[in-house]
Amino acid sequence: MSAMPKDPTPAEERPAGGRPEPRPGVLAIEAYVPGKSHAPGVEKVFKLSSNETPLGPSEKAVAAFTAAGRRLEDYPDGSATVLREAIAKAYGLDPARIICGAGSDEILNLVAHTYVGPGDEAIFSAHGFLVYKIATLAAGGTPVVAPERELTADVDAILARVTARTRLVFLANPNNPTGTYLPFDEVKRLHAGLPAHVLLVLDAAYAEYVRRNDYETGLELALTAENVLMTRTFSKIHGLAALRIGWAVGPAPVIDAMNRIRGPFNMNTPALLAGAAAIADAAHVEKAVAHNAQWLPWLTTRIEGLGLKVTPSVANFLLIHFPDTPGRTAKEADVFLTRRGLVLRMVASYGLPNSLRLTVGSEEANRLVVEALAAFMAGSAGDSAGSPAK
Ligand SMILES: *Cc1c(COP(=O)(O)O)cnc(C)c1O
Numbered sequence: 001m002s003a004m005p006k007d008p009t010p011a012e013e014r015p016a017g018g019r020p021e022p023r024p025g026v027l028a029i030e031a032y033v034p035g036k037s038h039a040p041g042v043e044k045v046f047k048l049s050s051n052e053t054p055l056g057p058s059e060k061a062v063a064a065f066t067a068a069g070r071r072l073e074d075y076p077d078g079s080a081t082v083l084r085e086a087i088a089k090a091y092g093l094d095p096a097r098i099i100c101g102a103g104s105d106e107i108l109n110l111v112a113h114t115y116v117g118p119g120d121e122a123i124f125s126a127h128g129f130l131v132y133k134i135a136t137l138a139a140g141g142t143p144v145v146a147p148e149r150e151l152t153a154d155v156d157a158i159l160a161r162v163t164a165r166t167r168l169v170f171l172a173n174p175n176n177p178t179g180t181y182l183p184f185d186e187v188k189r190l191h192a193g194l195p196a197h198v199l200l201v202l203d204a205a206y207a208e209y210v211r212r213n214d215y216e217t218g219l220e221l222a223l224t225a226e227n228v229l230m231t232r233t234f235s236k237i238h239g240l241a242a243l244r245i246g247w248a249v250g251p252a253p254v255i256d257a258m259n260r261i262r263g264p265f266n267m268n269t270p271a272l273l274a275g276a277a278a279i280a281d282a283a284h285v286e287k288a289v290a291h292n293a294q295w296l297p298w299l300t301t302r303i304e305g306l307g308l309k310v311t312p313s314v315a316n317f318l319l320i321h322f323p324d325t326p327g328r329t330a331k332e333a334d335v336f337l338t339r340r341g342l343v344l345r346m347v348a349s350y351g352l353p354n355s356l357r358l359t360v361g362s363e364e365a366n367r368l369v370v371e372a373l374a375a376f377m378a379g380s381a382g383d384s385a386g387s388p389a390k
Contacts, residue, residue: 057239086276104246116141179313183214206315
């Protein structure tokens with residue numbers, strides 16, 4: 001009898017005629033609002049709001065997806081063998097140390113549900129990816145926010161917030177929506193400062209885009225340390241966001257624990273086959289890297305040339321900061337651009353009400369954005385959200 005867990009609200013104390021009540025913490029979650037994909041009344045829309053690639057997926061991935069569509073009656077391989085082996089081959093890993101998920105969002109939720117419960121804490125930085133907070137609250141845990149310095153994660157601020165209750169530290173490197181990153185030395189310093197009971201989750205969703213000698217994905221730590229997990233995605237450079245494919249590599253006991261609570265068929269067959277084909281197509285990835293390497297600096301320079309502040313980014317998106325002046329605000333810029341079919345991302349939910357996030361797009365989209373921003377900045381203040389250009 002006494003070994004039974006106690007029901008927090010005994011049946012006789014629940015209000016008669018009440019309704020189903022979510023667990024504590026659930027209603028504290030502000031549901032994730034994805035980037036807009038429509039511009040009402042505009043024929044040609046450029047979706048630059050969710051960091052998708054303008055190059056689309058590899059043709060080989062599309063062919064694998066199409067072929068998989070002819071065999072939908074069988075359950076998928078619950079252990080995602082084809083995909084884990086393709087990833088292992090691409091990175092020289094042991095497939096047993098890899099777990100796949102329906103997007104890295106599922107992986108981030110799995111890790112939270114595996115390690116965090118009521119009373120436990122998870123730390124992330126002030127402008128960190130919103131899913132960390134949602135996953136922590138959904139698991140019943142307490143989010144702990146570490147301030148940043150110049151829109152960049154601050155290792156000392158994170159370490160200062162570690163307590164006996166800390167179970168996870170989430171770090172997006174590079175971070176979304178800021179586009180900033182921590183050099184590997186700093187990531188190692190963060191890891192070295194964490195007690196052994198804390199799992200460091202390194203989210204490297206944009207790793208392929210980074211061209212900095214002092215950057216590492218964290219793979220080395222995930223392979224050698226007992227408490228580091230690195231997560232990756234097929235949604236960004238591989239252009240397969242619609243299929244929901246993410247993965248993680250880490251210590252065997254961590255992967256084993258996550259596998260126990262993962263849905264047995266969390267990955268679908270078209271995703272497994274398309275993902276395996278995508279990761280084998282290194283030439284397609286290189287094309288996307290080259291496109292970004294050309295247009296990221298071009299956009300940065302041109303937009304700064306309009307008198308707007310841009311946070312230096314190493315990813316495939318830019319954070320543009322607008323003045324507080326009426327007629328020049330981020331909100332008004334968003335309206336102005338959307339009317340021209342240029343859909344950027346408002347990031348007020350990330351605590352950045354005066355900024356917009358712009359995904360590097362096709363050449364056409366990039367040129368149109370710069371032209372439209374120039375028109376916006378040239379318009380008379382108070383009136384620049386006015387009529388759309390024809
Ligand atoms: C886009 C993104 C992901 C990827 O999410 P998926 O669920 O794999 O589509 C993960 N982390 C960050 C920081 C991102 O911006």
